[in-house]
Amino acid sequence: MNSNIVWHNASVTTGERNEQKGHAPCLLWYTGLSGSGKSTIANAVDRILFERGCHTYLLDGDNVRHGLNSDLGFDDNSRKENIRxxxxxxxxxxDAGLIVGTAFISPFIADREQARNLAKETFIEVFVDTPLEICEQRDPKGLYTKARKGEIPNFTGISSPYEAPPSPQIHIETDKLSIEEAANQIVEYLVKHKVIPA
Known part of the structure; x- marks a missing residue:
């Protein structure tokens, strides 16, 4: 860090932002295999929260790679930098007071822990737990087919590992729940933990 760079404290406090928005901020970190339903569930939650008057924003893995992270590949180091x-x-x-959703595979525990350490108490890990065979059956982008043919190297779940969260705050088993049920489970968690009002 350059010694000429100085941190400037904001004049608006976290409490003031919470009061203005009517809810606390949080970071909903959706993690799971490709095709597990992360983006679908995250968007369903975002819609519910928006309709309840919450201030939200959803960062989707593919969307971010179109811009901010367009210079990154899919090797381990690039994936780590993507998540950083x-x-x-x-x-x-x-910090601006929003409820933020992030829908990324984020396959490595260490990278998710880095996110947790930065976000601190606002971090909520949502494990979108879908068996590999179901993800392959869905294969909405045709990626598993390509990975099985060796056309995509370092593909999570096939040629690169996925480290499942040992103790996520929210565990969504998509083979047992509808999208609506999964989204409601997450919203109920936010109500229970006083992130949003009942």
Whole structure:
């Protein structure tokens, strides 16, 4: 860090932002295999929260790679940097008082812990737990087919590992729940933990 760079404290406090928005900020970190339903569930939650008057923003993995992270590949180091950048951006949004959703595979526990350490108490890990065989059956982008043919190297769940969260705050088993049920489970968690009003 350059010694000429100085941190400036904001004149608006977190409490003031919470009061203005009517809810606390948080970072909903959706993690799971490709095709698990992360983006679908995250968007369903975002719609419910928006209609309840909450201030939200959703950072989706593919969307972010079109811009902010368009220079990154899919090797382990690029994936780590992808998650580091997203963590920084999401934390800024949460600091502004928003409920932020991030829908990324984020396959490595260490990277998710780095996000948790930065976001602190606002971090809520949402494990979108879908069996690999179901993800492959869905294969909405045709990625598993390509990965099985060896056309996509370092593909999570096939040629690169996915480290499942050992103790996520929210565990969504998509083979047992509808999208609506999964979204409601997450919203109920936010109500129970006083992130949003009942």
């Amino acid at each position: 950048r997203i963590t920084e951006v999401a934390n800024l949004f949460a």
